[in-house]
Amino acid sequence: MRRPRLKPRLKQGAGAALAPFLAMEVVARANAAQAARAPSDPTVIRLEVGQPAAGAPATAIAAAQAALSAGLPMGYTEALGLASLRRRIARHYHDTYQAVVSPDRVAVSTGASGGFLLAFLAAFDRGDRVAMASPYYPPYVNILTALGMTPVVIETGPETGYQPTVALLQAMADTGEGLPDGLIVASPCNPAGTTLEEDELAALARFCHAHGIRLVSDEIYHGLNWERPPATACAFSDSAIVINSFSKYWSMTGWRVGWLVLPEDLIGPVQRLKQNLFISAPHISQIAAEAAFEATDEIAATLAGYRRSRAHLLQTLPEAGLTDLMPAQGAFYVYAKVAGDSTQFCDRLLREAGIAATPGIDFDPVRGDRFVRFSYCGPEADIVEAARRLSTLHGV
Numbered sequence: 101m102r103r104p105r106l107k108p109r110l111k112q113g114a115g116a117a118l119a120p121f122l123a124m125e126v127v128a129r130a131n132a133a134q135a136a137r138a139p140s141d142p143t144v145i146r147l148e149v150g151q152p153a154a155g156a157p158a159t160a161i162a163a164a165q166a167a168l169s170a171g172l173p174m175g176y177t178e179a180l181g182l183a184s185l186r187r188r189i190a191r192h193y194h195d196t197y198q199a200v201v202s203p204d205r206v207a208v209s210t211g212a213s214g215g216f217l218l219a220f221l222a223a224f225d226r227g228d229r230v231a232m233a234s235p236y237y238p239p240y241v242n243i244l245t246a247l248g249m250t251p252v253v254i255e256t257g258p259e260t261g262y263q264p265t266v267a268l269l270q271a272m273a274d275t276g277e278g279l280p281d282g283l284i285v286a287s288p289c290n291p292a293g294t295t296l297e298e299d300e301l302a303a304l305a306r307f308c309h310a311h312g313i314r315l316v317s318d319e320i321y322h323g324l325n326w327e328r329p330p331a332t333a334c335a336f337s338d339s340a341i342v343i344n345s346f347s348k349y350w351s352m353t354g355w356r357v358g359w360l361v362l363p364e365d366l367i368g369p370v371q372r373l374k375q376n377l378f379i380s381a382p383h384i385s386q387i388a389a390e391a392a393f394e395a396t397d398e399i400a401a402t403l404a405g406y407r408r409s410r411a412h413l414l415q416t417l418p419e420a421g422l423t424d425l426m427p428a429q430g431a432f433y434v435y436a437k438v439a440g441d442s443t444q445f446c447d448r449l450l451r452e453a454g455i456a457a458t459p460g461i462d463f464d465p466v467r468g469d470r471f472v473r474f475s476y477c478g479p480e481a482d483i484v485e486a487a488r489r490l491s492t493l494h495g496v
């Protein structure tokens with residue numbers, strides 16, 4: 101006798117319900133539009149992701165090639181990373197910020213993304229409340245949620261440059277909501293491109309330290325500062341966690357390598373988490389990353405290109421009807437207010453102008469349906485062509 105086939109009802113974990121990172125879905129849609137286009141159609145211009153067109157610096161590629169040619173076995177490294185890379189990163193703090201950071205406090209990670217997981221698990225418990233300003237980088241919320249932590253979104257506006265302030269934190273205490281267990285800051289931030297002044301970051305760091313709030317400073321866009329040089333949170337606080345990466349300034353997204361600067365009390369915890377979760381960051385990427393620090397001239401040329409693309413967009417977007425732009429002080433994004441629904445606007449941009457851009461809904465569930473993010477880290481000629489196509493689009 102045939103047994104009825106029972107459909108197994110298997111359990112899924114909370115992580116299975118995680119929200120998508122919508123920018124990556126826009127990428128898929130742009131890929132589909134590109135694949136479906138007729139040979140005579142213009143190519144789709146990609147302004148939807150923060151993926152620098154430059155690629156890894158020549159010094160990084162040469163170092164990786166030399167290591168492979170020399171037959172170096174690409175094995176696991178120590179969990180916290182190659183000693184020479186950790187020393188080089190520590191030197192970067194001295195050279196760039198005149199800050200003293202011991203190499204012992206540096207942990208090499210698989211990009212900033214791997215750094216978030218290590219930082220959140222080392223610093224917070226399930227149920228802990230971790231605050232951030234909106235608009236924000238969506239994986240902050242999604243990773244915290246997957247870990248059973250509670251993201252707390254602080255509504256910010258132009259009066260604070262869409263950044264958190266001590267007054268906003270104080271208001272949480274005064275209104276009975278209570279201070280959070282952690283605060284994430286990003287300066288320059290994604291998507292708004294705004295920055296904190298040095299004294300504002302210092303005030304936040306000191307307030308957090310004094311009130312037992314663990315500050316997590318995402319400094320991935322450091323060096324892409326168009327108005328004044330950046331300040332690092334570890335210059336003002338011994339308890340802050342700093343997260344950085346080779347993905348943006350050094351254009352090494354696919355190498356998956358970044359780092360954390362840890363407070364003393366979290367070095368051991370992050371080392372143990374790293375051993376168990378990742379073992380180490382990719383060996384070849386660590387070798388390349390160390391050499392990337394020597395690419396000063398190449399990076400200066402890339403930055404000069406970003407400056408030109410930024411200036412071009414800031415001039416041409418208003419001419420095309422997008423007059424309400426957030427101050428693009430850093431990173432490589434222009435966050436623009438649109439008249440109608442931003443998802444529909446982005447669909448139309450892709451369909452009628454062959455331009456892929458990201459609707460703001462992912463970055464800000466409350467107001468994001470009115471904003472679009474344009475990324476200008478692609479080829480300079482693409483930015484010029486995108487601006488030209490936008491100018492031909494009626495009724496923006």
Ligand SMILES: Cc1ncc(COP(=O)(O)O)c(C=O)c1O
Nearest residue numbers: 150211212213237290320345347
């Ligand atoms: C603000 C911010 N933090 C972190 C990341 C992730 O970077 P990584 O490639 O180092 O994982 C990104 C990527 O776009 C980002 O915009």
